Amino acid sequence: MIPSLNRGPRRAPPVVELPPGTADPIVALAAHPGPFAWGDLFGREALVEVEIGSGKGNTLLALAAADPDADFLGIEVGSKWIRLARARIIRAGLTNARLVGGEAQWVLERYLPAGGLGRVHIYFPDPWPKKRHAKRRLFQPTFPPLLRRVLAAEGEVRVATDHAPYHAQITEVMEVAGWRVDPAAEWDEGPVSSFERKYREQGREIFRVVFRPPC
């Protein structure tokens, strides 16, 4: 069973017709008993990047539009967010963006093939600020090995958060697992997610880290 797909916007996402001959951006997991073959998923062989917690799809769409030679997969647990992002991908006519509805760790473990990902993007993961909820955070000791398995040796994980304690935990969890913070690779350009836009307007500090995998 797919872990809880119960989060998302209050209003139902728009229904958008798929143009004939176009692949549905939502990947039907029932058609994949095992790990994806990227070539089958996207209909070509290209560099693949993954965004975890793709929400409304702002970043995924911007990444896919900016780099038509690469393919982009968003993993999102909220079913309504997935449907909203699907509608936006279809409207934008993007053929290099796909979506998987499910809990990220479960999807990584079960559906992503080993090695090969050029980049994993994780922007504004839920910080679960209450102490009793901290165990729900994505970055736990079990998470870095899942990232390591799917990432290419020369790949990278990009993380942004506005939450200083979570930023500290993310860095600690990754470094304990042997990941290195790349001090030269901080980025301040590129797509801005919905949450980033909101936090920038509020003048909050944004922490961005690029992690390189253990050798």
Ligand SMILES: C[S@@+](CC[C@H](N)C(=O)[O-])C[C@H]1O[C@@H](n2cnc3c(N)ncnc32)[C@H](O)[C@@H]1O
């Ligand atoms: C704070 S929002 C950020 C959304 C987007 N990345 C942005 O920056 O605008 C966090 C997103 O991650 C999703 N999410 C949280 N935990 C997840 C998990 N374990 N697996 C997949 N998606 C998750 C939430 O449903 C939500 O859409």
